Amino acid sequence: MKYQRIRGMQDLLPDEQPYWSHVEATCHDLATRFGFERLEPPLLEATELFVRGVGDATDIVSKEMYSFVDKGEDALTLRPEFTAGVMRAYIENGLSSRPQPQKLYSFGPIFRRERPAKGRYRQFYQLNAEIIGSADALADLEILLIAHSLYREIGFENLVFQINSTGDPECKPRFLDALRAYFEPIADKLAPLDRERLARNPLRVLDTKERETLPFLADAPRFLDYLNDDCRSHFAELTGYLEALSVPYQINHRLVRGLDYYTKTVFELWGEGLGAQAALCGGGRYDGLIEALGGPPTAGVGFATGIERIIMSMRELGIPPRALRKPDVFIAHLGEPAKKAAVQLVADLRGRGIPARIAFGSRSLKAQMKDADRAGCGVALILGDAELAQGVVLARDLARSEQVSVPIAETPAWLAARGA
RNA sequence: GUGCCUAUAGCUCAAUAGGUGGAGCGCCUGACUGUGGCUCAGGAGGUCGUGGGUUCAAGCCCCACUAGGCACCCCA
Numbered sequence: 001m002k003y004q005r006i007r008g009m010q011d012l013l014p015d016e017q018p019y020w021s022h023v024e025a026t027c028h029d030l031a032t033r034f035g036f037e038r039l040e041p042p043l044l045e046a047t048e049l050f051v052r053g054v055g056d057a058t059d060i061v062s063k064e065m066y067s068f069v070d071k072g073e074d075a076l077t078l079r080p081e082f083t084a085g086v087m088r089a090y091i092e093n094g095l096s097s098r099p100q101p102q103k104l105y106s107f108g109p110i111f112r113r114e115r116p117a118k119g120r121y122r123q124f125y126q127l128n129a130e131i132i133g134s135a136d137a138l139a140d141l142e143i144l145l146i147a148h149s150l151y152r153e154i155g156f157e158n159l160v161f162q163i164n165s166t167g168d169p170e171c172k173p174r175f176l177d178a179l180r181a182y183f184e185p186i187a188d189k190l191a192p193l194d195r196e197r198l199a200r201n202p203l204r205v206l207d208t209k210e211r212e213t214l215p216f217l218a219d220a221p222r223f224l225d226y227l228n229d230d231c232r233s234h235f236a237e238l239t240g241y242l243e244a245l246s247v248p249y250q251i252n253h254r255l256v257r258g259l260d261y262y263t264k265t266v267f268e269l270w271g272e273g274l275g276a277q278a279a280l281c282g283g284g285r286y287d288g289l290i291e292a293l294g295g296p297p298t299a300g301v302g303f304a305t306g307i308e309r310i311i312m313s314m315r316e317l318g319i320p321p322r323a324l325r326k327p328d329v330f331i332a333h334l335g336e337p338a339k340k341a342a343v344q345l346v347a348d349l350r351g352r353g354i355p356a357r358i359a360f361g362s363r364s365l366k367a368q369m370k371d372a373d374r375a376g377c378g379v380a381l382i383l384g385d386a387e388l389a390q391g392v393v394l395a396r397d398l399a400r401s402e403q404v405s406v407p408i409a410e411t412p413a414w415l416a417a418r419g420a
Numbered sequence: 421g422u423g424c425c426u427a428u429a430g431c432u433c434a435a436u437a438g439g440u441g442g443a444g445c446g447c448c449u450g451a452c453u454g455u456g457g458c459u460c461a462g463g464a465g466g467u468c469g470u471g472g473g474u475u476c477a478a479g480c481c482c483c484a485c486u487a488g489g490c491a492c493c494c495c496a
C-alpha cells in the first residue's frame with residue numbers, strides 16, 4: 001500500500017454515517033432549540049491568537065498545535081479548539097453590538113498533534129457552545145443543560161456531571177497560596193511528577209493519578225472553601241438550579257481544567273469504555289478571556305464535546321443510531337429503449353423528491369434485483385422493453401415479494417400512496 | 421514526547437518444531453436464458469505493514485522505520 005492515512009487522521013466511512021448523521025443532526029437541532037445561532041470560525045487563525053487565548057503554558061499550545069509559517073510571512077495554526085476563534089470573531093465582527101448575551105455554537109473539526117489512541121485523534125470533531133455577555137449563573141446552567149440534553153436524547157443514561165469552581169482573579173491566588181502551603185511541607189513525600197507540578201502549576205497536583213500523592217489529597221484545601229462572596233453565590237445559584245431540575249451532578253474538588261482562561265464554573269462529563277480518553281465533554285466560565293484578546297470586559301461560558309467519543313460510547317453501550325434514509329426505489333431495466341425510458345423515470349422521481357437509484361450497465365434482471373436488495377430499497381421498478389411497449393412498469397415490493405403493473409405516468413402517485 | 425504490546429485477503433482470524441500461505445464472512449459468476457433474500461457450485465483477491473539482517477531456507481528469529489492499541493502526559 002503506497003499511500004496511507006496521516007497519523008491520527010481517520011476516514012469516516014459510509015457504514016459509520018448513521019452514527020455521524022444522527023449525532024450531528026441532534027447537535028444542530030438541540031442548539032437551535034436552546035436558542036443558539038451558528039458561528040463557524042475558519043480552520044486557520046493567527047498562531048498568536050491561540051497562544052494568548054489558550055495560554056502558552058498549556059499542553060495544547062506548548063506541544064500540540066499544527067503551526068506553520070505561510071509563505072515565509074504569517075504564523076498560522078490549525079485550530080486546536082473553538083473558543084479563541086469564536087471570541088476573535090465576536091470582537092472583530094462587532095457582535096457585542098448585537099443583543100446580549102450572544103448564544104453561539106460551532107460544529108467542525110479540531111486539530112491537536114497528540115499521540116493517537118482509541119478515542120484520541122489528531123483531527124476530531126467538536127460541538128462547541130458559548131454564551132457571551134452574561135455573568136448570570138443561569139447562563140452556566142444553560143450550557144450544562146444543552147450538554148445534558150444532547151447525551152440524554154442520544155440515549156445515554158446515568159450520566160453525572162462533575163463540577164467545581166476555580167474562583168476568579170481575586171480569590172484564585174489565595175487558593176493557590178493555600179495549596180502551596182499545604183503541599184510544600186510534604187513535597188518530599190509526593191510523586192516526582194507532582195513535585196514538578198507543585199512548582200509549575202499547583203492546581204494540577206489535585207487531579208494527579210500518582211499513587212504516592214493520592215493519600216494526601218483527602219485533606220488538601222478545597223477551592224470552594226476559598227471562594228469570595230461573588231464566586232460562592234454564583235456556584236450556589238448554579239447548583240441550586242441543578243437540584244431544582246434534578247440534573248445529577250457531583251461536586252468534584254479535584255476537578256481542575258487545563259486551559260488558563262477558566263474562572264468560576266468548571267465541569268466535565270465522562271463516558272464509559274473510553275479508557276484514559278474518557279472525557280466526553282468539558283467546559284466552564286471564562287470571564288476574562290475576551291478582554292485578554294483585546295475586547296471589552298465581557299463574561300462568557302461555554303463547553304465543547306467530542307463527537308468521536310460520543311459515537312464510541314454509543315457503540316460501547318449498544319445505543320443504536322437512527323437509521324439513515326436510503327433510496328426507496330430501484331429502477332431495473334432490460335433493453336436499450338427501456339434503459340432510456342428508465343433514465344427519464346429516475347430523473348422524474350428525483351425531481352419529485354423521491355430518492356431513487358437506477359441500475360448501471362445492462363446486466364441480467366437477476367443481478368439488478370440483487371443490487372436493489374442490497375441497496376436497501378423497498379421497491380423495485382422493473383422496466384423492460386415489453387413493459388415499455390405497454391407504457392407500464394412492474395412495481396415490486398421487495399419486502400413482501402408482491403408486484404403489480406403500474407402505468408409509467410402514475411408511478412409517482414403509486415409510490416406516494418404506498419409511502420403514506 | 422516516554423514505556424509496553426500488536427501488524428497475514430476488503431473484514432475477523434488460522435498456519436504444527438524456521439521448510440513455496442489457509443478458513444469464515446464479504447465480493448464476482450452460475451444453477452434460475454426477465455425477478456432479490458435462502459441453498460449449492462465455481463471464481464477473483466496476498467510482493468505475509470515497509471526496509472534491511474541472520475540462515476541452505478524467514479509469515480515465524482534480529483534491527484530500524486511506519487501505523488494501530490494500552491498506560492503515562494493531557495484532553496474531546
